[in-house]
Amino acid sequence: MEPLSKAKQKWIRSLHQKKNRDLEALFVAEGEKSVLEGIQAFASHLEFIVALDAFASQIPGQFHTRTFTVSTKELEQISELKTPNKCIAVFRRPEVVADETGLTIALDGIQDPGNMGTILRLADWFGAKQIVCSKDTVDCYNSKVIQSSMGAIYRIPVHYVDLAAYLRQASRQKFGAMLNGKPYKEVAYPKDAILIMGNEGKGVRPEIEALFDVPVTIPRFGEAESLNVATATAILLAEIVS
Amino acid sequence: MEPLSKAKQKWIRSLHQKKNRDLEALFVAEGEKSVLEGIQAFASHLEFIVALDAFASQIPGQFHTRTFTVSTKELEQISELKTPNKCIAVFRRPEVVADETGLTIALDGIQDPGNMGTILRLADWFGAKQIVCSKDTVDCYNSKVIQSSMGAIYRIPVHYVDLAAYLRQASRQKFGAMLNGKPYKEVAYPKDAILIMGNEGKGVRPEIEALFDVPVTIPRFGEAESLNVATATAILLAEIVS
Numbered sequence: 302m303e304p305l306s307k308a309k310q311k312w313i314r315s316l317h318q319k320k321n322r323d324l325e326a327l328f329v330a331e332g333e334k335s336v337l338e339g340i341q342a343f344a345s346h347l348e349f350i351v352a353l354d355a356f357a358s359q360i361p362g363q364f365h366t367r368t369f370t371v372s373t374k375e376l377e378q379i380s381e382l383k384t385p386n387k388c389i390a391v392f393r394r395p396e397v398v399a400d401e402t403g404l405t406i407a408l409d410g411i412q413d414p415g416n417m418g419t420i421l422r423l424a425d426w427f428g429a430k431q432i433v434c435s436k437d438t439v440d441c442y443n444s445k446v447i448q449s450s451m452g453a454i455y456r457i458p459v460h461y462v463d464l465a466a467y468l469r470q471a472s473r474q475k476f477g478a479m480l481n482g483k484p485y486k487e488v489a490y491p492k493d494a495i496l497i498m499g500n501e502g503k504g505v506r507p508e509i510e511a512l513f514d515v516p517v518t519i520p521r522f523g524e525a526e527s528l529n530v531a532t533a534t535a536i537l538l539a540e541i542v543s
Numbered sequence: 544m545e546p547l548s549k550a551k552q553k554w555i556r557s558l559h560q561k562k563n564r565d566l567e568a569l570f571v572a573e574g575e576k577s578v579l580e581g582i583q584a585f586a587s588h589l590e591f592i593v594a595l596d597a598f599a600s601q602i603p604g605q606f607h608t609r610t611f612t613v614s615t616k617e618l619e620q621i622s623e624l625k626t627p628n629k630c631i632a633v634f635r636r637p638e639v640v641a642d643e644t645g646l647t648i649a650l651d652g653i654q655d656p657g658n659m660g661t662i663l664r665l666a667d668w669f670g671a672k673q674i675v676c677s678k679d680t681v682d683c684y685n686s687k688v689i690q691s692s693m694g695a696i697y698r699i700p701v702h703y704v705d706l707a708a709y710l711r712q713a714s715r716q717k718f719g720a721m722l723n724g725k726p727y728k729e730v731a732y733p734k735d736a737i738l739i740m741g742n743e744g745k746g747v748r749p750e751i752e753a754l755f756d757v758p759v760t761i762p763r764f765g766e767a768e769s770l771n772v773a774t775a776t777a778i779l780l781a782e783i784v785s
Contacts (some may be wrong), residue, residue: 415657419771428764456766486785522670522784524698529661532777535770539778542764543728 305351305369313351313379313391319440326394328442330454331382336390338452340364348391351379356387381444394442397458399467403430403493404541407475409464409509410500411438411530418449419531420498425453427538432457433495435464435509468512471495475514476541477505478533482516490541498534547593547611552621555593555633559623561682568636570684572696573624578632580694582606590633593621598629623686636684639700641709645672645735646783649717651706651751652742653680653772660691661773662740667695669780674699675737677706677751710754713737717756718783719747720775724758732783740776 316322316329327348330339333356340347340361350368352360353376360368371379380386406429411417417439424432432441439446441459450457468475476490477497497513499505510516519528519536528536558564558571569590572581575598582589582603592610594602595618602610613621622628648671653659659681666674674683681688683701692699710717718732719739739755741747752758761770761778770778 419774422767422771423774425765425767426761426763426770428766451768453767519668519781520785521668523667524670525664525667525695526693528668528777529664529773531771532661532665532774535774535777536781539761539781543762 302357302365302368302370305371305375309369310371310375310379313389316391317381317444319443322442328392328394328447329381329444330390330392330447331380331388331444332386332448333388335447335452336388339390339392339455342452342455343392346393346395348393350388350390351376352388360388382448395458397460399433399460399462400431400458401471401473404428405430405473405493405495406432406534406538407464407468407495407497408432408434408438409497409505410435410503411498412501414439414443414445415449416501416529416531417441417443418446418451420534421446421450421453421457421459423531423535423538424457425450427542429457429538432459433464433467434459434461436461465508465512468495468497468509475512476517476537477510477513477515478518478537479504479510479513479516480518482518484520485517485537485540488515488517494541496534496537496541498530501530544599544607544610544612547613547617551611552613552617555621555631558633559686561685564684570634570636570689571623571686572632572634572689573622573630573686574628574690575630577689577694578630581632581634581697584694584697585634588635588637590635592630592632593618594630602630624690637700639702641675641702641704642673642700643713643715646670647672647715647735647737648674648776648780649706649710649737649739650674650676650680651739651747652677652745653740654743656681656685656687657691658743658771658773659683659685660688660693662776663688663692663695663699663701665773665777665780666699667692669784671699671780674701675706675709676701676703678703707750707754710737710739710751717754718759718779719752719755719757720760720779721746721752721755721758722760724760726762727759727779727782730757730759736783738776738779738783740772743772
């Protein structure tokens with residue numbers, strides 16, 4: 302363990318920008334839970350850890366040669382989060398290859414990092430194989446996504462693709478959430494379904510909607526205008542796997 | 544419409560603290576969507592509106608005598624949100640009386656305002672009659688709760704009570720979410736069920752768990768450690784109402 306140089310502090314800060322972390326194919330995990338889970342589940346991809354002096358002893362021994370220590374003030378400066386944390390880790394990204402089997406979630410233009418993280422966590426709970434996203438979907442390596450995914454980012458592959466082209470070539474059945482579809486409980490879902498969810502405000506683009514095999518709807522019993530996309534994904538996934 | 548005095552600006556800021564808004568039985572809604580929906584749905588409880596000069600013309604005419612105008616800088620200073628907004632409205636709180644009929648959601652120590660807001664929005668979508676909370680549950684008049692509730696705060700009554708005492712006297716059937724309960728799909732739910740959800744990290748307190756008629760669980764198919772409480776509420780409500 303050694304102190305973190307100013308130059309390296311500055312370089313970590315540069316990774317808060319998507320274009321920089323894309324260029325280097327890296328991502329940054331922040332906070333005790335994300336870091337400790339990541340270095341265990343994803344050790345082969347670990348570049349290095351940054352930890353408060355007071356927290357360094359909690360980093361398992363085999364990672365000490367790759368741990369740098371910082372003061373509270375230094376950590377605040379390199380962190381992207383408002384509330385100061387105890388540690389940060391930098392990982393290389395996994396190679397992801399879109400798979401043609403298993404339950405798949407397709408996201409068309411999801412913007413909110415909290416929703417993306419929650420959907421990752423749901424995918425991880427319900428055993429989805431992968432998430433496939435349109436290119437304008439929020440970056441899954443955004444620090445808020447990683448935090449709200451609660452470790453799912455280390456287990457669920459996320460692909461950014463031309464979503465219309467991906468869906469056009471996929472032979473599996475496609476179920477898409479929308480307002481005027483079939484009541485979701487009246488539909489039979491195969492285990493390798495593709496579930497398509499749209500943007501928070503605008504829903505799914507017309508060119509994606511045209512590719513649905515079965516449009517599905519969660520019936521409303523009260524007066525709310527809409528459901529949050531992550532809660533709608535939860536309800537549909539629970540039905541598909543059961 | 545007239546400018547907002549410095550004294551009144553300061554007083555609105557004081558309402559960001561729970562003890563002050565409790566004392567005056569008021570709450571503050573921020574942002575275009577929350578304010579416009581609130582002044583229509585909840586006009587009888589409106590105290591006044593604060594709007595940017597540029598936005599004031601979008602406030603319906605009948606509310607102009609109760610609208611004060613501010614500069615962008617003034618609005619930033621009285622807003623609790625980081626991103627500047629166009630308007631704020633102050634409302635008197637509704638009188639809420641706990642009802643003994645209809646689908647009820649009981650929350651034991653939920654802490655995150657985003658979760659509380661999302662559960663309000665779910666209650667509104669699925670036609671729940673009310674939300675009953677333990678006294679240590681996050682304040683439903685917190686600005687982040689109001690924002691993420693998407694208008695549900697104007698329609699769903701929220702009660703803060705001694706939750707154990709409330710559940711003990713309630714004669715309706717109580718279903719509580721926990722890790723080792725009955726698979727939730729194997730349970731028959733009456734339309735006036737009470738669904739009990741616990742704290743994000745700790746779950747339900749033992750004294751509340753002891754009052755469950757049927758503990759229910761959402762089976763896991765993947766590797767995630769847990770589900771977010773709002774997504775779990777979504778899945779259980781969807782099943783109860785269907």
